[in-house]
Amino acid sequence: xxxxxxxxxxxxxxxxxxxxxxxxxxxxxxxxxxxxxxxxxxxxxxxxxxxxxxxxxxxxxxxxxxxxxxxxxxxxxxxxxxxxxxxxxxxxxxxxxxxxxxxxxxxxxxxxxxxxxxxxxxxxxxxxxxxxxxxxxxxxxxxxxxxxxxxxxxxxxxxxxxxxxxxxxxxxxxxxxxxxxxxxxxxxxxxxxxxxxxxxxxxxxxxxxxxxxxxxxxxxxxxxxxxxxxxxxxxxxxxxxxxxxxxxxxxxxxxxxxxxxxxxxxxxxxxxxxxxxxxxxxxxxxxxxxxxxxxxxxxxxxxxxxxxxxxxxxxxxxxxxxxxxxxxxxxxxxxxxxxxxxxxxxxxxxxxxxxxxxxxxxxxxxxxxxxxxxxxxxxxxxxxxxxxxxxxxxxxxxxxxxxxxxxxxxxxxxxxxxxxxxxxxxxxxxxxxxxxxxxxxxxxxxxxxxxxxxxxxxxxxxxxxxxxxxxxxxxxxxxxxxxxxxxxxxxxxxxxx
Amino acid sequence: xxxxxxxxxxxxxxxxxxxxxxxxxxxxxxxxxxxxxxxxxxxxxxxxxxxxxxxxxxxxxxxxxxxxxxxxxxxxxxxxxxxxxxxxxxxxxxxxxxxxxxxxxxxxxxxxxxxxxxxxxxxxxxxxxxxxxxxxxxxxxxxxxxxxxxxxxxxxxxxxxxxxxxxxxxxxxxxxxxxxxxxxxxxxxxxxxxxxxxxxxxxxxxxxxxxxxxxxxxxxxxxxxxxxxxxxxxxxxxxxxxxxxxxxxxxxxxxxxxxxxxxxxxxxxxxxxxxxxxxxxxxxxxxxxxxxxxxxxxxxxxxxxxxxxxxxxxxxxxxxxxxxxxxxxxxxxxxxxxxxxxxxxxxxxxxxxxxxxxxxxxxxxxxxxxxxxxxxxxxxxxxxxxxxxxxxxxxxxxxxxxxxxxxxxxxxxxxxxxxxxxxxxxxxxxxxxxxxxxxxxxxxxxxxxxxxxxxxxxxxxxxxxxxxxxxxxxxxxxxxxxxxxxxxxxxxx
Numbered sequence: 001x002x003x004x005x006x007x008x009x010x011x012x013x014x015x016x017x018x019x020x021x022x023x024x025x026x027x028x029x030x031x032x033x034x035x036x037x038x039x040x041x042x043x044x045x046x047x048x049x050x051x052x053x054x055x056x057x058x059x060x061x062x063x064x065x066x067x068x069x070x071x072x073x074x075x076x077x078x079x080x081x082x083x084x085x086x087x088x089x090x091x092x093x094x095x096x097x098x099x100x101x102x103x104x105x106x107x108x109x110x111x112x113x114x115x116x117x118x119x120x121x122x123x124x125x126x127x128x129x130x131x132x133x134x135x136x137x138x139x140x141x142x143x144x145x146x147x148x149x150x151x152x153x154x155x156x157x158x159x160x161x162x163x164x165x166x167x168x169x170x171x172x173x174x175x176x177x178x179x180x181x182x183x184x185x186x187x188x189x190x191x192x193x194x195x196x197x198x199x200x201x202x203x204x205x206x207x208x209x210x211x212x213x214x215x216x217x218x219x220x221x222x223x224x225x226x227x228x229x230x231x232x233x234x235x236x237x238x239x240x241x242x243x244x245x246x247x248x249x250x251x252x253x254x255x256x257x258x259x260x261x262x263x264x265x266x267x268x269x270x271x272x273x274x275x276x277x278x279x280x281x282x283x284x285x286x287x288x289x290x291x292x293x294x295x296x297x298x299x300x301x302x303x304x305x306x307x308x309x310x311x312x313x314x315x316x317x318x319x320x321x322x323x324x325x326x327x328x329x330x331x332x333x334x335x336x337x338x339x340x341x342x343x344x345x346x347x348x349x350x351x352x353x354x355x356x357x358x359x360x361x362x363x364x365x366x367x368x369x370x371x372x373x374x375x376x377x378x379x380x381x382x383x384x385x386x387x388x389x390x391x392x393x394x395x396x397x398x399x400x401x402x403x404x405x406x407x408x409x410x411x412x413x414x415x416x417x418x419x420x421x422x423x424x425x426x427x428x429x430x431x432x433x434x435x436x437x438x439x440x441x442x443x444x445x446x447x448x449x450x451x452x453x454x455x456x457x458x459x460x461x462x463x464x465x466x467x468x469x470x471x472x473x474x475x476x477x478x479x480x481x482x483x484x485x486x487x488x489x490x491x492x493x494x495x496x497x
Numbered sequence: 498x499x500x501x502x503x504x505x506x507x508x509x510x511x512x513x514x515x516x517x518x519x520x521x522x523x524x525x526x527x528x529x530x531x532x533x534x535x536x537x538x539x540x541x542x543x544x545x546x547x548x549x550x551x552x553x554x555x556x557x558x559x560x561x562x563x564x565x566x567x568x569x570x571x572x573x574x575x576x577x578x579x580x581x582x583x584x585x586x587x588x589x590x591x592x593x594x595x596x597x598x599x600x601x602x603x604x605x606x607x608x609x610x611x612x613x614x615x616x617x618x619x620x621x622x623x624x625x626x627x628x629x630x631x632x633x634x635x636x637x638x639x640x641x642x643x644x645x646x647x648x649x650x651x652x653x654x655x656x657x658x659x660x661x662x663x664x665x666x667x668x669x670x671x672x673x674x675x676x677x678x679x680x681x682x683x684x685x686x687x688x689x690x691x692x693x694x695x696x697x698x699x700x701x702x703x704x705x706x707x708x709x710x711x712x713x714x715x716x717x718x719x720x721x722x723x724x725x726x727x728x729x730x731x732x733x734x735x736x737x738x739x740x741x742x743x744x745x746x747x748x749x750x751x752x753x754x755x756x757x758x759x760x761x762x763x764x765x766x767x768x769x770x771x772x773x774x775x776x777x778x779x780x781x782x783x784x785x786x787x788x789x790x791x792x793x794x795x796x797x798x799x800x801x802x803x804x805x806x807x808x809x810x811x812x813x814x815x816x817x818x819x820x821x822x823x824x825x826x827x828x829x830x831x832x833x834x835x836x837x838x839x840x841x842x843x844x845x846x847x848x849x850x851x852x853x854x855x856x857x858x859x860x861x862x863x864x865x866x867x868x869x870x871x872x873x874x875x876x877x878x879x880x881x882x883x884x885x886x887x888x889x890x891x892x893x894x895x896x897x898x899x900x901x902x903x904x905x906x907x908x909x910x911x912x913x914x915x916x917x918x919x920x921x922x923x924x925x926x927x928x929x930x931x932x933x934x935x936x937x938x939x940x941x942x943x944x945x946x947x948x949x950x951x952x953x954x955x956x957x958x959x960x961x962x963x964x965x966x967x968x969x970x971x972x973x974x975x976x977x978x979x980x981x982x983x984x985x986x987x988x989x990x
Contacts, residue, residue, distance in 0.1 A: 019877065065896075065972050067825040068903065072969070105936075131890030138884060138932070145933050159933070160926075167925040171918050178906050182823075190823055190903065 002060035003038055004074040004122045007084065008132075010035050011091070011115040015108045024104035025095075028111055032092040035114075039081075039088040046081055046486060055195060056080075056124055068181070068190035073124040078487035079335050083121045083253075083260060085483075086339050087114055089472060090252045090346045093465035094245040097350050099357070106147070109139035110245045117253045121260060126177055127192040129264070130170075133225070133257050137166055140242070140250055148241040149305075149356070158241040165224060165234035173221025173261075179214055180269060194265070201269045208272050215273030218266045219283065226258030227313045228320060229289030236297075239309035244353030251312045252346035256338045259319050263335070267326065274326055283324045284422045290317030292425065295432035299439075304352050304362040307440050311388060312345050314429065318403050321426055325407035325419060332487055333402025336480060340395035340473065344387040347469040351381050354462075355444075359453050364440065369449030376457045378445045383470040385437045387477070390430055395473045398480035400430070499554055500547055500564065500572060503540050504617045510536045511610030518603040526594070526602055530587040533606040537583060537613065541576040548573075562621040570833050570978060571620035571752045574840070578745045579613035581844050585851060586737040588953060592855050593735055596646035605645060609741065612638045616749045624685040625674045628753050632670075632717070635749055636663050639742065643734040655733025662716065662726045670713025676706030686756055690763040700767045707761055707768055711775060714757065718750035720813055721783040724806045728790075731802035736854065739798070740847040743805045748836050751812055755829035762819045776817035781916035783810030788920035791927045798860040800927060801846055804886055807920050808839055811901050814913055818904030830978040831900045837974055838885070838893035838967050845882040845960040848953075849875050856947050862931055867938035872947040874954060876935045878961040885964045887928040888921055893967035 014031035018024045042049075042058065050057035056075025064070045076084065091114040098106045112135065119132030145159030181190055184200045191197065205211070220231070227235035235255075239247045267274060274280065294314035301307045319341070322334025354377070355370075356362055371378040387394035408423045458466070476483055514533055518524060548569055554562055562568075586593070586605050594600040615634035622628045640663060644656020678684055680702035681692035692698050716723040731739045761772045787807025794800040812832050819828040826834060850860060852875060858864045869876035885892035898921065905914040938944070949957075967974060 019873070063972065064970055065975055067975075068899075127890075131895070134890040137889070138880070138929075141929060142933065142936055146936055156933075163925065163929060164922075168922055171922055174902070175906075175914075175918065178902060182903070182906055185823070 002058050002074055003042060004058050004076060005060060007035055007038055007042075007088075008074065008115060008119045008122060010038075011111040011118065015111040015115070018104050018108050018111075024107040025098070025100065028095040028098075028107035029092075031111065032088070032095050032114075035118075036088040036092050039085050042076065043081055043085055043486065046076070046078070050077070050488070059124070061124070068192060069196070070127045070192050071125050072128055073193065074122045075124040076122060079260070079263060080121050081486055082335060082339050082483050083256060084118060086256070086342045087117045087121065087253045089469065090248055090342060093346060093350060093469050094248040096465040097353070097462065098245055102147075105143070106243065106245060109143045110249055112136060112139040113246065113249045113254055117249070117257065120257050124194045125192050126181065126194060126197070126265060129194075129261070130174065130177060133254070134170060136250075136254050137163065137170070140166075140238075140246060140254075143246045144238060144242045147243045149243075150241055155241050158237045162234045162238040165231070169221055169224025169231070171221075172217065172224065176214060176217035176221050177265070179217065180265070183210065183214065184269070198268055201271075205272070206270070208276060211270040211273030212276035212279045213273075215266055215270045215276075216279055216282070218262065218270075219279070222258035222261045222266070223286065224258075225261075226255055226316050226320075227290075228258075228316065229286050229293060229313075232290065232294070232313050232316075235313045236306065236309040239312060239349070240303075240305040244349060247309075247349045247353070248346040251309070251349065252342040255312075255316075256342060259316070259323065259334070259338055262323055263331070267323065267331075274324065280324060281418060283320065284418055287317040287320035287324060288422055288425060290314055290320065291429035292432075295429050295436075299432060299436045301436070302364055304355065304364070304440055304444065307436055308345065308348050308352055311433065311436065312341075314433070315341050315345075315388070317426065317429065318400055321407050321422065322403040324422075325403070327406045327409060329409070330403050330406025332484055333399050333404075333406055335399075335487060336476075336483060337396060337399030337403060339483060340387065340399050340476065343469050343472050343476075344384050344394075344396060347380070347466060347473070348384040348388065350466060350469075351377065351384065354458060355455065358455055361453075364443045366450060367444050367453060368447040369445070370453075370455045371445035372449060374455040374457045376463060377455055380463075380466050380470055381445065382441065383473055385441050387473045389433045389437050393474070393477045395476035395480070397477060500544060500569075500617075500621075501554055501558055501562070503543050503547065504572075504614045507536065507540055507610050507617075508614040511607045511614070514603065514607035514610070518601070524603075526587075526590050529603055529606045530583065530590070533610060534580065534583045534587065536610065537576060537580045541573070541580065544573060544576060561623055561627045562618070563623050564621055566978060567752065567755065567829055567833060568621035570837075571748060572617045574748055574833075574836065575613050575616035575620065575745065578741065578748070578840060578844075579609050579616075581840075582609055582737050582741045582745065584952075584956065585740055585844070585848060586735075588848070589735065589737055589851050589855060593646060593737075596648045596652065596735075598647055604641060605735075605737070608638045608642055612642075612741070612745065616745060619749050620752050622753070622756065623687070625677070625689075626684055628756075629671065629674060632749070632753065633667065635746065636667065636717070639663070639738075639746060642738045642741070643730060645738065646735050649733070651733035652735070653733075655730045658726050659730045659734075666713050666716030666723070668713075669709055669716070673706050673709030673711075673713055676702055676709060678706075680706055686760045690760045690766075693761065693766040693768065694763050696765075696767070698767060704768050704771055707772060708775070710757060711754075711772070711779075714750055714754050715779065718747050718754065718812070719783075719806050719809045720779050721786045721806070721810070724783060724786060724809075727806055728799050728802040731805065732796065732798050732860075736798075736847050736851040739802075740844055743801070743847070744836075744840050744843050747805070747809060747812075747839075751816075751832050751836060754813075754816060755832055758816050758819060759829060773817055773819070776813055777910055777913045780810050780813030780817060781913040783807065783813055784916050784920035785810075788923040788927075792923055794927065795862055796860050797850055797862055797865065797931060800862070800931070801843070801850070804924070804927075805843070807924070808835075808886075810920065811835065811898065811917065814910075814917060815901045815904060817910065817913070818901075818908055823907050824900065824903060825979055826900065826975065828904070831904060833978050834900060834971075834974060835897035838897040838964075838971075841960045841963045841967070842882045842885040842892075842894060845878055845957065845964070846886065848957060848960070849879045849882070852947065852949070852953065856945070862934050865931055865934040867944060868935040868947075870938050870944060872949065874949065874957065875947060878957045879935060880932055881961045881964050883928040883932050885968065887924045891965065891968045893964045893971075896968055896971045 059075040061073035116136030123129040148155030298310040322330040618631040646652040791803035885894035
């Protein structure tokens with residue numbers, strides 16, 4: 001049994017145990033800690049495990065169906081491992097910060113979402129990659145609909161909107177994947193195995209126009225799941241409404257599935273599809289929508305949860321920029337940015353959740369001067385906010401820089417095309433991030449305190465997961481090579497010729 | 498000993514039970530249930546044994562019956578669903594007897610045995626007369642079963658509707674058979690296939706016969722535009738009978754459809770393209786007319802009825818993928834696969850509905866409120882069942898839909914595929930609506946815990962597990978159905 005299978009099954013088993021009556025908090029935190037330890041072990045042993053072989057490490061495959069060939073196969077390359085680490089870290093923080101007064105379903109839902117994300121990141125079979133993501137759909141839906149913030153009518157509406165968007169996106173995605181599988185099976189046996197598909201793609205690439213068409217369908221499917229403009233409108237209300245652990249896990253981890261899918265399936269199998277002019281232009285249009293339109297929308301928000309939710313949509317634009325460029329540097333930057341964004345947004349949502357619990361409101365106009373009584377809280381928030389802006393020394397900076405540089409160079413060509421213009425325009429997004437994040441920080445923590453609304457610092461035990469996330473931001477920010485070294489040749493194969 | 502003697506034994510046991518109460522009025526419900534369930538269970542065990550050793554049939558039957566993979570599969574399927582229906586009936590016996598004359602239930606335990614025998618004969622039928630006779634055996638028994646709860650007005654309405662439309666569809670079916678016989682000069686599938694492949698056969702009468710035949714069968718499997726009776730009949734019939742209709746009767750209809758379509762799609766067939774078009778249009782229409790009205794339903798029983806229609810649509814679309822060689826399963830194999838995945842989720846859904854009903858609840862979505870508090874187990878298994886009906890991955894329902902979608906993409910039937918996708922998307926809404934209700938609790942919902950006996954728990958969990966297992970590890974089921982292309986086409990040629 002591969003250690004990766006344990007990593008996937010552990011949260012599922014823990015969720016089952018809690019449902020059967022095991023103590024919720026102890027079980028879920030225990031499972032999250034064990035998973036984190038295993039993942040760290042995998043990260044450290046990855047070099048040895050993957051030495052001298054192409055493809056995936058820690059592999060295992062169990063045949064589930066002969067034709068169409070579907071295997072429950074797991075395996076990790078650097079990209080998958082980085083996202084697994086992200087999932088383990090965020091899961092740990094998310095289940096740790098769930099209060100004792102919350103019902104057990106909070107833990108069950110968090111674990112199920114985590115299991116879905118882990119399964120999706122580690123599967124080497126397109127079928128299970130897709131299936132595991134879907135697994136996380138029900139708990140997300142239930143948690144938003146039942147325990148979300150706001151009026152019952154409002155949260156039900158948000159839950160439905162989210163589910164319909166994600167469901168429709170998944171169906172489009174499924175159609176694209178099936179199309180892909182049928183095209184690559186070339187009249188023979190159908191296979192969902194990623195390695196087999198890759199081999200087939202290398203052997204007989206599809207005609208370029210067909211690549212572009214399939215890529216576009218996949219882009220719409222995956223894009224809906226990552227809140228790509230203009231398919232994004234579910235995301236901000238969902239995150240603002242969702243209970244804290246769900247918001248942390250969904251925006252921090254699960255949403256990355258769409259990007260991961262593009263990186264894992266669409267780009268390697270359809271290397272030229274993304275570079276066809278009309279696809280490229282459509283993608284640039286959409287990602288600039290993410291950065292510019294959502295940037296302006298975010299600036300205009302009046303509540304912290306809305307700012308965070310919208311900023312989370314906006315930041316996807318940078319990652320898409322990296323994918324659109326398709327150079328190795330940009331892709332590595334995109335992966336790093338996926339990790340960094342996941343950690344920083346999870347930290348911010350955790351903090352916002354605490355604030356809402358203590359203060360009962362997150363409106364800027366009602367809050368101020370919170371820093372005076374909660375210095376530790378303020379510092380932690382600063383870590384998240386500054387990382388989100390892209391301050392050097394914190395993880396997001398390295399990722400954003402690599403994306404911008406990698407996209408601007410575009411295979412070392414000196415021509416100045418749409419991509420270069422897109423880079424220049426999206427740089428203004430950084431300014432917008434600074435505007436809304438600094439404004440939020442100032443109006444919440446500085447100035448004069450409003451009457452009766454004081455924050456206390458979290459207790460040490462409650463601080464622990466937050467400090468962990470902040471520390472990761474700092475460490476990866478200062479030493480990004482720790483993660484980047486894990487990605488060896490994985491992305492070189494993805495880069496278009 | 499052969500499969501045939503098991504079928505005859507079942508029919509005899511059914512008749513015996515029917516007569517039993519006349520001579521022994523004091524016999525209890527429990528005894529009747531035990532005898533009939535025991536009988537079916539024994540039949541199932543014997544079937545598994547016989548199936549391995551001697552599949553030969555008695556000489557005199559060979560002209561009318563065949564025992565290919567598909568036939569064996571459907572015979573086992575019939576036994577299984579009959580057993581589950583009897584089990585469900587014994588669970589509901591208490592509340593069902595309130596609606597029957599003198600509280601008697603004996604026919605509820607004897608008629609399903611006769612239905613089962615009929616379905617088993619149907620599975621192996623080689624000619625249209627055998628098909629017709631066994632189909633009538635099933636349908637006539639259902640006329641009684643549907644209207645069984647005679648003190649309920651809804652049940653009577655359902656019974657009358659089912660009787661009239663059933664009789665009408667039978668008429669259409671016979672008319673179709675007559676035309677086909679007139680045009681091809683044969684009643685056996687083999688003979689019809691031969692005539693269809695012969696270019697000298699006159700096309701128009703065959704086509705008319707085929708269309709009438711498909712219309713008659715369309716009534717039986719609830720295919721559009723002959724689906725209108727389904728919601729009312731499903732709602733009025735007692736829950737075990739609804740389950741039986743939804744799974745058993747549908748499977749019976751589809752085994753015949755599979756045989757008929759195999760025949761119509763014979764190499765060089767005159768009417769292949771027309772039948773193919775009919776299947777695609779009918780299937781797409783059925784999916785839409787099942788899924789879209791389901792969105793507006795407030796009763797879970799009616800919702801499951803519409804869902805049953807939309808599943809019939811997917812099954813028709815699966816049949817249209819005839820001749821696709823990309824999958825190891827023939828179109829008939831995919832249909833059988835889909836039905837096998839459809840069985841546990843439907844039975845589980847109706848089981849939960851029945852338990853709510855027994856405990857004084859209604860059948861509306863609002864009656865599901867707070868179920869998670871009243872019985873976490875029921876809420877959980879119902880979530881699995883509904884997720885599977887919606888076709889969420891890692892459940893059985895997704896595997897079935899995947900095969901259908903692959904088949905549609907393979908024959909580039911984009912219109913039908915679009916309808917299938919719309920149906921699936923609508924499914925997300927109406928199944929999730931029920932899921933959400935189960936986990937919502939407010940002051941208006943009952944908070945009384947639901948008592949469950951051990952058998953109910955075990956049965957519910959077993960069904961839920963089988964849904965997940967079929968969704969994650971469908972390989973054994975597929976290989977069970979795998980030989981079907983060879984044998985089925987050999988039989989058709």
